[in-house]
Amino acid sequence: MKTAIIYTSKHGTTAKVAQMIAERLNQVLTIDLKKDKHPDVNSYDGIILGTSIYAGTSSKAMQRFCKENLETLKQKRLALFVCGMELDVTKQQQELANAYPQELYGYAVSKCFAGGKFQFEKMNFFERAIIKRIAKTDKSVSQIREKDIEKFVADIR
Ligand SMILES: Cc1cc2nc3c(=O)[nH]c(=O)nc-3n(C[C@H](O)[C@H](O)[C@H](O)COP(=O)(O)O)c2cc1C
Numbered sequence: 001m002k003t004a005i006i007y008t009s010k011h012g013t014t015a016k017v018a019q020m021i022a023e024r025l026n027q028v029l030t031i032d033l034k035k036d037k038h039p040d041v042n043s044y045d046g047i048i049l050g051t052s053i054y055a056g057t058s059s060k061a062m063q064r065f066c067k068e069n070l071e072t073l074k075q076k077r078l079a080l081f082v083c084g085m086e087l088d089v090t091k092q093q094q095e096l097a098n099a100y101p102q103e104l105y106g107y108a109v110s111k112c113f114a115g116g117k118f119q120f121e122k123m124n125f126f127e128r129a130i131i132k133r134i135a136k137t138d139k140s141v142s143q144i145r146e147k148d149i150e151k152f153v154a155d156i157r
Contacts, residue, residue, distance in 0.1 A: 001045045002046070003029070003045065003046035004041075004046070005049075005050060008050075008058075008059040009032070009052055011117070011122040014116075015030075015032065020144075021050075021149065024149075025157070028048075037065075041073065046076060048080075048156070049079070057098070057099070058099035062099070066101050070101060073104055073107075079112075080112070081113070081114045082113055093113065096111055109155060110155035110156045112149060114145055115148070116144065118140055120139070
């Protein structure tokens with residue numbers, strides 16, 4: 001089975017998680033939607049979509065991609081993940097469910113809130129100010145959830 005991981009990432013965390021998933025599966029290609037805006041979804045049997053969450057929502061590029069390819073994506077073996085730093089489990093699940101069209105969410109064989117990173121050195125002035133206020137720290141931190149990623153991959157196989 002040929003699989004593509006199609007992702008968007010602002011500061012590199014979702015790209016890293018996409019890579020971690022790719023390393024755990026066979027015959028997988030990772031595609032950055034920023035570099036390849038119109039990947040040929042038809043070339044793959046399986047599609048894994050990944051986006052980071054900012055202010056509760058997925059990236060505009062991922063929303064556009066899902067809208068444009070909705071019918072084709074529904075024919076695929078589909079899995080969905082998001083990267084985010086939300087701590088509340090209910091809100092994590094809401095972010096995951098809201099990140100992708102409801103129709104696709106229902107089709108997905110595997111879903112994952114993969115955690116994320118705060119990387120202050122990569123944030124702009126406004127992002128730093130927001131995160132400092134919310135997280136009450138200005139220390140970079142990684143909360144990538146390896147166990148959940150393992151389970152996500154196991155459900156895809
Ligand atoms: C300004 C800002 C807003 C954020 N808002 C959210 C949010 O609403 N929910 C969440 O779960 N994570 C939020 N995050 C955390 C990011 O999703 C996290 O840093 C993620 O790892 C970023 O991935 P990326 O580097 O692939 O873009 C926010 C981060 C920043 C800097």
